[in-house]
Amino acid sequence: MSLLTVADLSVAYGRIQAVQGVALDIAAGSIVTVIGANGAGKTSLLNAVMGLLPARGEVTFRGEAMARCPTEKRFSLGMSLVTESRDLFTTMSIEDNLILGANRCGRREIVQRMAEVFARFPRLKERSTQLAGTLSGGERQMLAMGRALMARPQLLMLDEPSLGLAPIIVREIFHIISDLRDNGVAILLVEQNARAALQVADYAYVMELGLVTMDGPASQLAGDPRVIESYLGFGGADTNTA
C-alpha cells in the first residue's frame, strides 16, 4: 500500500516552472530516490510535498489529501523533511534542537528518543551542549537527521544528506538510511550522489528540468545506459562521489 502518492504536482516561482506535473509513489517501509542535475527541481518537489511551498496537484499521505494542510499538520501526521538548508536552531544546543524535534512528547519519551538518536549518532552525544550553529557540516547533517528522527516519522524526506561530507561519513549516513528502512521508516531521498542513492534505494526517479523523465526499480535504473552516462559517470568510475 502506498504511504505517499504525488499526482500531477507543479511548482512555479513567478514564471519559472520548477516542477511540472510530477507523479510519485512511495510504499511504506521503502526507499525511493529522486536523482537529477542541479536545478532539476528536486528541492522544490520535496518542499512542496512538505507544504513549505505553494503547489498545484495532489499530495496524498496515509490516504489523506494534503491540500490545505499546513506544514505543521503534515509533520504531526508523520512526515519529516530534512531540508537542503537544514534549518537548525543555530543559537541553541544540540540537546535543545533534539528536544524540539519531539516537542509534543512528555519528558520521559523525549529522553528515550534522544538516547536512540545518540546511539545512531554518538558524535552528537559527545557534543550535546554545543550550539548547533558552531557544528561542522557533517555534524549539522547528523543533527538535522537526528532532529527529524525525534518525531519517529513514517516518512523521512532527505534533501542531499551527503552534501559536502567526507566519503566515510557518506557511507555511514547511507548505512543509517537503509537501517531506518529496515525499521519500517519510508524514505524519500534526493541525492547528487546517484551511485550511492541507487545502491540503497528500492525505486528511483530521474528528474530533468522539472519533469520526471525516467523511473523504475533502482537496480534497473543503475544499469540503464542513459543513467550511467548522465549520472554515474563513464565506465562506472567513481567520479560522482561528493
Place this chain on the structure above:
Amino acid sequence: MDATTLLLLGQDSLISGAIYALLAVTMVMVFSVTRVLFIPQGEFVTYGALTLAALEAGRVPGTAWLLLGVGAVAAVLAMTRARQTLTFLKAIRILIIDVGLPALLLLIVHWAAPLKLGLVPEMLLTLALVVPLGPLVYRIAFQPLAEASILVLLIVAVGVHMGMTGLGLVFFGPEGYQTSAFSDAVFELGFMNISAQSIWVVTTTAALLLGLYLFFEKTVSGKMLRAAAISRRGARLVGISTDRTGYLAFTLTALIGAVSGLMIGSLTTIYYDSGFIIGLKGFVAAILGGLHSYPLAAAAALLVGTVESFSSYSASAFKEVIVFTIIIPVLLWRSIFRPPVEHLE
C-alpha cells in the same frame, strides 16, 4: 544635589527602570517571535492599572465589557475564516471559549466588584480580565498577517495602539486613577527611607525576569518560542505553528504588561492614555538593546529609568525629550556599524 536627593532619585530610577525592563524584554520577545514591534504594549499597563482601580472602588471595570466585545469580534472572525470547514461543534466551541468565558467573567465581576474582596483577589481578577486581551489582539490583528513585512506589521501595531487607547477612553473615561499601594510601610536605612512599595516592585520585577529566564531556558514551550524566533521555517518543520507561538508570545506580553500596570498604578496617577509613554520607554530600551538581546534590553531599561529620574529632577519640563533623545546616538551608531534589523531574519 545632596546625598539624600541622590539616593531618592536612585530609588526612583530603579523602580521605573525595573518596569521598563519588563516591558523592554517582552517587546524583544514579541518582536523576535512574531516580527511585530508591539507599540500597544503600554496599553496593557493602562488597562491593568485602571481595572484594578475600578475594582478597588467597587465598580465593574470597563475591561469586563471590553473583553466580551473583543471576544465576540474574535469569534466572528474565527468562524468566517474557518467557514469552509466549520462544523456545528467547532462553532459551539469557538462561541464557548471566545464569548462564553468572557460572559462568565463579566458575571463574576458583577458579583465580586461591590464586595471589595481585597487587593490580592482584585489583582487576580484584573489579570483574568486583561491577559486574555493579548491573544485576542493577536488573533484579530496579527494572525492573518503572519507573512506580512515588518513595516506592515508595525503599521498595524500603531493602529492597534490607537484603537486600544480609544477603547480605553470609552471604557474607563477621561479621569485619572491611582490605586492603593501593596503596603504603606517605610523602612529607614541609615539616613534613607525605603518604601515597602519600591521593594515590592523591584522584587516582583526580579522574580518575573527570573521566571521568564527559566521559562525560556528550561521549558519546552519556552524553547519553542526561542526556536520560532531563530528560524520560522525550522520551527514549522518540527510542527511548531506560527499561530501557536504568536498566541503564546502575546499572552506573555499582556500578562507582563498587566502586572506592570498593577505595580505602577499605586505609584502614579494613570489615565486612559498614560500607557503609551510608559510603553514607549520600554520600546526605547528594547531598541537600545538592538531588539534581540534580553540582557541588553533590561540594562538599557535601567539606563532609561535613571536618565528619566535625574532629568525630571534637574529639567523636569524636558524629561521625556531627554529620554527619547538618547535613542538617536544609539540608532546612528547601529545604522553605521550594524546591519539593519530586517536583514537579521
